[in-house]
Amino acid sequence: REVTRLTAQLGANPIGIHVRYTDRKIPLNSALSILRKRLMQVPDQPIFLATDNAHVQRKMKMEFANLYHINKHLPDNGERLHWPATDVAKLLEAENALIDMWVLSKCTRLIYSRQSTFSQTSVYLGNMARNQLDDVDRNSPKVLLKQLIQYYA
Incomplete structure (x- = not known):
């Protein structure tokens, strides 16, 4: 029900952006640069943010007026959310992660790693085509080097 409600609230042609920024950080500046370029084409396009970081969520809410996200627990200290020792409601936060994943799959475009x-x-859930995707790690020297090492290992 929450996925249906959120996708209806987002309206037509939303941009999804997944920003993992706790234990494994994506290049945030690169992701935001891509988002700004996309919004230059359609300035009022709705944005759905799925993130694990309170700072990223606050920063994006200040910059982008048409930003949507679900309400979930985001540690202020930037720690991982799904850490075994945390006292958060694990089942609820797992459900929130699934909601984020499904809503991203329903977006017209996805900025991701x-x-x-x-x-x-x-x-995969959204059966998205390559022209719907903006991969922030596509030209990352760190990622390319890792892939090269894995290939020859």
Whole structure:
């Protein structure tokens, strides 16, 4: 029900953005740069943000007026949300993660890291084509070097 409600609230042609920024940080400046370029084409396009970081969520809410996200627990200290020792409601936060994933899959465009299984699952669920995707790690020297090492290892 929450996925249906959110997608209806977002309206037509939303941009999804997945920003993992606790234990595995994506290049935030790169992601925001891509988002700004997309919004230059359609300035009032709705944005759905799925993130694990309170700072990222606050920063994006200040910059982007048409930003939507679900209400979930985001540690202010930037720690991982799904950490075994945390006292958060684990089932509720797992459900929130699934809602984020499904809503991202319903977006017209996705700004993401292909290194993220979470993001890739949204791509598969939404049966998204390559022209709908903006991979922030596409030209990352760090990611390319890692892939090269893995290939020859």
